Amino acid sequence: MLYNRFSDYLINKYKCKVYKLPLNLPVTCPNRDGNISKKGCVFCGEEGAGFENLSNHLSVKEQLSINSKYIGEKYSSNKFIAYFQNYSNTYLPLNDFKNYIEEACRDNIAAIYISTRPDCIWSEYLEFLKEIKETKNVDILIELGLQTVNYHTLKMLNRGHLLAEFIDAVLLIKKYGIETCVHYILDIPMDSIDDTTEGARIISALKVEQVKCHSLYILKDTILGDMYEKGEFYPISINEYIERAITFLEYLDPSIVIQRLIGRAPKERSLFCNWGMSWWKIHDMLENKMNEENRYQGKKFNYLSQTRKMHL
Numbered sequence: 001m002l003y004n005r006f007s008d009y010l011i012n013k014y015k016c017k018v019y020k021l022p023l024n025l026p027v028t029c030p031n032r033d034g035n036i037s038k039k040g041c042v043f044c045g046e047e048g049a050g051f052e053n054l055s056n057h058l059s060v061k062e063q064l065s066i067n068s069k070y071i072g073e074k075y076s077s078n079k080f081i082a083y084f085q086n087y088s089n090t091y092l093p094l095n096d097f098k099n100y101i102e103e104a105c106r107d108n109i110a111a112i113y114i115s116t117r118p119d120c121i122w123s124e125y126l127e128f129l130k131e132i133k134e135t136k137n138v139d140i141l142i143e144l145g146l147q148t149v150n151y152h153t154l155k156m157l158n159r160g161h162l163l164a165e166f167i168d169a170v171l172l173i174k175k176y177g178i179e180t181c182v183h184y185i186l187d188i189p190m191d192s193i194d195d196t197t198e199g200a201r202i203i204s205a206l207k208v209e210q211v212k213c214h215s216l217y218i219l220k221d222t223i224l225g226d227m228y229e230k231g232e233f234y235p236i237s238i239n240e241y242i243e244r245a246i247t248f249l250e251y252l253d254p255s256i257v258i259q260r261l262i263g264r265a266p267k268e269r270s271l272f273c274n275w276g277m278s279w280w281k282i283h284d285m286l287e288n289k290m291n292e293e294n295r296y297q298g299k300k301f302n303y304l305s306q307t308r309k310m311h312l
């Protein structure tokens, strides 16, 4: 096994094909509405993270019905993950949050994934999610944006939080028996490969359950887009990206599920995305290199107390 694929994890867990249904709530983000900043993260576009979402004027129930019909027919599937994707989905009053989550608990929903920021995690919300998990027989996972563990880069990205908030959030989520997925950008040009390695080591030490990686894409009309057009930085090369992705996997606990290794952004909205190459081409290059060089997830996972060999 080269790495712990999300598709394999879903089949093993649910014994059938399961697909994510994106949900778009009328929420914002404290890093955009002025609570922390009005600028947002330098890479954040107008839609937040969701490019394929339905209108947030539709209810959760309506969005799930439309998307499950479309995706269910396309992929012959009848089990889904309700995915609260856009902006910070815990940044709303507790009662509204409860209503949206309860609305997503339907027969064909096996799990609810909630995307948010590390500084938008609170005990009352987690207590409610724990109760939902136990009473509605639905899996719950919180997706946290981190992007890098280098706090200089976190400041440059204008994330509005640093590494401590992320560590605190993961530990608090764990207390409630809820799983976590980390969003991570493997090739921020201001980071070195050592930062990528340290990211894998910290994520493993925290026993996060899933990771979602992608390369840095640069959207039009963003601060990052302006920096790129002014020549203030250059993306790293595709070969360097592949090397960073494989190194990241080598240091990562092999039990951590990899939701994805390469992202996508709409061509018409991007100034730069995946070196103009298809997702599949990069995927094949990555796997071919791993096979040729006998490299795999967890190959260098020997640095934590349970895996370290001490020579006295």
Ligand code: SF4
Pocket: 028, 029, 030, 031, 032, 039, 040, 041, 043, 044, 045, 048, 049, 086, 087, 088, 117, 145, 159
């Ligand atoms: S935390 Fe997410 S939604 Fe908020 S500014 Fe950053 S990328 Fe955008």
